Amino acid sequence: MTSTPTPVPAPVVAGAGTGTASGGRIGPLSTAVRLGGLFGPSVFGVTAAAVALPKVAAALGAAPAEVAWVLTAHALALGVGTAVFGRLADSRGARAALPAASLLLAAGALVCLAAPSLGVLVGGRLLLAAGSGGVAAVGAALLAGVDPGERGRVLAGYGMVMAVFASVATLLGGVVTTWLSWRVTLVLPVLSVVAAPFCLRLAVRPGSRRPIDVAGAAALTAAVSTLLVIVQSRTLGLGGPVVLGLVAGFVPASGALVWRVARRPDGFVPRALVGAAVHRIGAAIGVGVFAGLFAAMYVIPQILAGVHGWSVLTIGVALLPGAAVGAVLSRRAGLLSARGGRLVLAGTAVAAAAALAVTATGRGGPWPAVAAASLCLAAFALTQVVIIGDLSARLPPALRGAGMGLLNLTFFVGGGLGSAVTAASAVWLGTSRAPVVVALFPLLAALVAVATRARADAPAPPPAGTTAPPADTASPAPPSGPSHA
Numbered sequence: 001m002t003s004t005p006t007p008v009p010a011p012v013v014a015g016a017g018t019g020t021a022s023g024g025r026i027g028p029l030s031t032a033v034r035l036g037g038l039f040g041p042s043v044f045g046v047t048a049a050a051v052a053l054p055k056v057a058a059a060l061g062a063a064p065a066e067v068a069w070v071l072t073a074h075a076l077a078l079g080v081g082t083a084v085f086g087r088l089a090d091s092r093g094a095r096a097a098l099p100a101a102s103l104l105l106a107a108g109a110l111v112c113l114a115a116p117s118l119g120v121l122v123g124g125r126l127l128l129a130a131g132s133g134g135v136a137a138v139g140a141a142l143l144a145g146v147d148p149g150e151r152g153r154v155l156a157g158y159g160m161v162m163a164v165f166a167s168v169a170t171l172l173g174g175v176v177t178t179w180l181s182w183r184v185t186l187v188l189p190v191l192s193v194v195a196a197p198f199c200l201r202l203a204v205r206p207g208s209r210r211p212i213d214v215a216g217a218a219a220l221t222a223a224v225s226t227l228l229v230i231v232q233s234r235t236l237g238l239g240g241p242v243v244l245g246l247v248a249g250f251v252p253a254s255g256a257l258v259w260r261v262a263r264r265p266d267g268f269v270p271r272a273l274v275g276a277a278v279h280r281i282g283a284a285i286g287v288g289v290f291a292g293l294f295a296a297m298y299v300i301p302q303i304l305a306g307v308h309g310w311s312v313l314t315i316g317v318a319l320l321p322g323a324a325v326g327a328v329l330s331r332r333a334g335l336l337s338a339r340g341g342r343l344v345l346a347g348t349a350v351a352a353a354a355a356l357a358v359t360a361t362g363r364g365g366p367w368p369a370v371a372a373a374s375l376c377l378a379a380f381a382l383t384q385v386v387i388i389g390d391l392s393a394r395l396p397p398a399l400r401g402a403g404m405g406l407l408n409l410t411f412f413v414g415g416g417l418g419s420a421v422t423a424a425s426a427v428w429l430g431t432s433r434a435p436v437v438v439a440l441f442p443l444l445a446a447l448v449a450v451a452t453r454a455r456a457d458a459p460a461p462p463p464a465g466t467t468a469p470p471a472d473t474a475s476p477a478p479p480s481g482p483s484h485a
Contacts (some may be wrong), residue, residue: 036161081133086405107132171316291418
């Protein structure tokens with residue numbers, strides 16, 4: 001067995017790490033569809049579920065602030081799940097992490113379907129989101145291991161698949177809630193389980209078998225959980241004493257996390273990732289894009305429904321062109337250099353910010369709002385291609401799961417922050433004026449992408465403090481044909 005990491009588009013193997021082919025080679029398009037089907041349904045947990053909240057409140061006799069916990073719990077556990085299972089994929093391999101995450105996702109879905117009360121429903125959403133985040137993290141780690149020679153084509157197809165999932169989320173949520181049940185809408189992320197068996201065929205790289213830093217995981221979980229609840233405290237209707245208590249928990253948890261990273265460089269949050277500029281830059285861009293998307297998905301449907309009288313189904317249909325825009329741009333960006341991809345992402349984000357600003361003026365009827373939402377969806381798809389593609393080419397194989405998991409955790413925290421800031425600004429400015437605040441998020445992402453484009457194509461050296469082999473851009477792409485674990 002060689003020490004060279006196995007690219008994802010490889011022959012089907014008889015067992016993880018054996019290198020024995022038992023089937024045909026998996027092509028770039030098939031790889032993109034499999035991994036997109038694994039990650040894509042995770043977006044339904046927030047965007048589609050938001051449509052069902054009025055039905056949830058009516059069925060369970062809950063107040064709007066109480067029902068908001070359905071989304072808050074999901075965002076919280078989704079981010080934590082991506083980080084935990086990303087590290088598990090590094091340690092035990094994707095063949096162990098993916099079934100575990102799928103089982104947790106399915107168990108949470110069953111609890112949600114049978115929940116007799118809001119408390120049980122929120123508990124089910126926590127389980128479901130943790131599993132959904134875990135499945136997404138494993139998918140991102142597998143995507144990061146794609147053969148460098150085929151990475152561009154895989155990323156282009158993957159971005160197209162993600163654009164479709166993101167753009168149909170609102171429509172699907174409305175259709176399922178109207179024609180089936182709000183309970184089914186809340187468990188739509190379980191669709192990832194359908195793709196899991198097909199993605200297991202791509203998981204041929206064994207784990208490092210290094211023990212997982214439980215203390216570091218606990219500190220990260222506590223810090224992220226309290227932060228997300230703090231930023232959404234206004235939406236959740238939390239009082240001052242509760243918020244102060246959360247702050248009192250956040251400060252020591254954050255301090256413990258910083259201390260743990262300093263003391264244990266190879267712990268749950270590897271110091272090499274924290275110190276890597278490419279990781280910090282990618283996180284900053286992703287936070288801006290995700291915050292803009294989550295905020296737009298919060299406020300744009302309210303404007304289209306409240307101001308222009310559109311139904312949920314009409315709104316969903318109007319956002320479908322966002323899939324086409326995202327698909328075309330993702331295919332283009334996936335075939336460009338890292339620098340060119342960032343420029344495409346920046347241009348799309350600036351266009352989204354401009355459309356959001358026009359929406360806030362009230363001019364142009366409903367169409368600026370539709371354009372803004374569609375461009376935010378396209379920027380989301382491009383982020384999957386450009387940022388994940390860039391990092392997957394630079395991260396050492398032993399850090400890919402942790403890197404992708406922590407990156408997605410940062411993205412989802414940014415999304416929660418965007419929703420919270422927009423909800424607060426809607427109270428002060430009014431819902432119709434809130435898009436001017438939302439516009440700041442994609443604009444931030446664009447500025448970071450443009451400011452760092454010069455270093456995008458520069459090969460990154462192996463992160464300091466790790467014995468992992470260098471990323472696969474440091475060596476020539478392996479020849480086509482059978483590859484070995």
